[in-house]
Amino acid sequence: MHPAFSVIFFTVTSGAGYGLIAITAIYSAFDFSQPMTGAQTLMLSAVALVLITSGLISSTFHLANPKNAWRAFSRVRTSWLAREGLLAILFYPIVMLYVYLVWRGVDASSSTAMTTLALITGVWAIVTVFSTGMIYASLKTIRQWNNALTPVNYISLGLMLGGLLFSWLLSLSGNVSANLTMVASYMVVIAATIKIVYFFWIGTPAGPTINTATSFTARTVRLLDVGHTAGTFLTDEFGYQVARDRLVALRWIAIILGFVLPSLIIWFGLGEGDNTLMLGAAVISAFAGVAVERWLFFAEARHVVNLYHGAQQC
């Protein structure tokens, strides 16, 4: 699949934003030994909303006819894209109410109603990321996406980026406990595990073949001529292919930048005093790694229509 920049930017940025708000809201709902101040909660929520909103805006850039984007909520009954759009839009009034109450000085762990609102905000954010993943996972035409790991990956990577951002932003405003950064590093480990399982999962071709695609299942089938001299919509959109060894190299880059470096920084790089710089480096490295991961998510996906353009198996 052709990796479109706007979609990569959208899924990485808004995924991180939803992860950050989910962690912030859920953390604020419980009475931990190291509570956040109202100002910190506001600052974290503001950063999350900027990330989410810029991601959502960029997602409309890949529409060929954005003037009809308002119709995108019509088919909630069957379409994951419609569901995602609706969840993303309905999230705003909920998170705004939460932010407003925090701003008014209500402590999220103080009353049952406020705790409930904070939890709803957090869970809603995670469900929105889940529905982003389901847009891809629901496509039977792309074996690499059509599995349960796809939405799980989206959620775990969003929470991982959110967790790292959470630690870094708290350290910027003065206090982040070693326990919290440790929890962030566990999220990195979990996300890494799921992604690596995914890489193995999609390893062996197992999808439809040129034989089932043409109904000639008893003989070898070779494409002689695609019937067009230049590219078509289909070859532009689905024909994207990268050399195998480059894909493997990029997988390593994604794993090292996205998972290895951030965890090493947290485990061995942090000292007693101000860790802002080190955590900032972990955040930047993780974002770069996840951007490469997202690029690979598209570049490695082989749509079955390629069977009509010469591929033997997808």
Place this chain on the structure above:
Amino acid sequence: MKLGLVVDLDTCVGCNACAVACKQWNTSGTTGPLTDLEPYGKDPTGVWFNRIRNYELGDYPDNKTVHFPMSCMHCEDAACVTVCPTGASYKREEDGIVLVDQDKCMGCNLCAWACPYGARELDPEEGVMKKCTLCVDRIYDEALPEDERQPACVMTCPAHARFFGDFDDPNSEVSRLSRERGGEHLMPELGYKPVNTYLPPRNKPNIPTYKNETNPIEKVKDWVNRLVAR
């Protein structure tokens, strides 16, 4: 009704007449134009509802060339419709034709991603999705003589390799052909239940070819035969 096409892979000669007739009819039809980019340039490209590819089956000398036209299969379980967020893509209750409402489409491409058969193409100029309409603006047009109420591709095919009809009616020509000739569906394992049906090429004996004999006695016989013939 379950309207769709039968394509006879035995008789199709790969002349591309159906693709051209389709383009000609539909570019001025309800979903037209079928925009072309750089039609006279170096890399001409554009929207087609019907594309023909050529395949080689088997290995020489048991091989065969097959011409393979593909347009929308008007699937019974059309994921292109269920994934569409705007409701622009829809499947008609009455006859099963899958269409795109050009006024509602936002050009997100998701339906094209969901289609296994490459039947949907985005019009780069208008920014909306386009696809085979099963010539819905011909088959119901009462201004046309009755025998012309057929898709443009079916009407034009010089090899008579395309048939149009109702698969729900067991006595229709398409049902009969598909039954008698063992009609096949493409990628049935994905579960889209495509309606369009492909008739496999008939098995004909190979054209005899000269075989290099390895058996020494046969080799001598062969040599004598050729000597005598000379």
